[in-house]
Amino acid sequence: MATLPADLLSAIVTILAIILYFYMGVRVAQMRAKHGVKAPATAGPLEFECAFRVQMNTLEALPVFLPLLWLATIYFHLLPWLPAAFGLMWVVGRVFYMTGYMTAPDKRGTGFGIAAIAQFGLLILSVYGIVEVFMAMNA
Numbered sequence: 001m002a003t004l005p006a007d008l009l010s011a012i013v014t015i016l017a018i019i020l021y022f023y024m025g026v027r028v029a030q031m032r033a034k035h036g037v038k039a040p041a042t043a044g045p046l047e048f049e050c051a052f053r054v055q056m057n058t059l060e061a062l063p064v065f066l067p068l069l070w071l072a073t074i075y076f077h078l079l080p081w082l083p084a085a086f087g088l089m090w091v092v093g094r095v096f097y098m099t100g101y102m103t104a105p106d107k108r109g110t111g112f113g114i115a116a117i118a119q120f121g122l123l124i125l126s127v128y129g130i131v132e133v134f135m136a137m138n139a
Contacts, residue, residue, distance in 0.1 A: 009084030010073040014066065016091050021062065024055040024098060050105060054098045061115065065090055068122035075129025083125055090118035 031037070031051040037044035042052055065087075072083035097111030 006073050006080035006084065009081060010069055010087060013069065013084050013087035013091060016088070017062070017065065017094075020091055020094055020098075021055070021058055024051070024058055027051045027098075027102075028055050046105075047102075050101050053105075054101050057097075058094055061094075061119070065115075065119055065122070068119060068126050072122045072125035072129060075133055076125040077129065077132075083122060086118045086121040086125065090115045090122075093118055 028048075028051045031044075031048040032039070035045045035048045037048050043049065069083055069087045069090075072086070076083055093111050093114030093116075095111070096114060097108050100107035100109070100111050
């Protein structure tokens with residue numbers, strides 16, 4: 001079996017993250033309809049507010065996650081599959097975050113923690129890879 005290129009793995013993870021975000025948006029729309037929360041209102045019953053916060057928190061995280069995923073993919077070559085693995089970990093963490101938050105807001109911590117660890121891992125890989133390339137160019 002052929003090994004998938006690192007950029008293809010990260011592309012798949014990117015698509016999964018975007019699909020998850022779209023799903024979260026659909027959940028917010030469903031909660032708006034269910035509870036009669038008309039746009040632009042962002043307050044309403046707890047079930048709506050939880051769905052809304054899950055989507056917004058994920059939206060806030062995406063501009064950090066996606067560049068780190070791709071910087072790590074481009075510059076970290078020691079274990080080329082590792083950025084995508086951290087990326088998949090982030091997606092899984094966001095799923096746990098969503099399901100926990102929708103159950104009860106105080107149950108969001110585990111998913112948030114998993115995603116945060118993955119994001120921090122991507123930061124480390126990105127910095128390591130960039131420094132390694134920079135050092136090689138200036139050797």
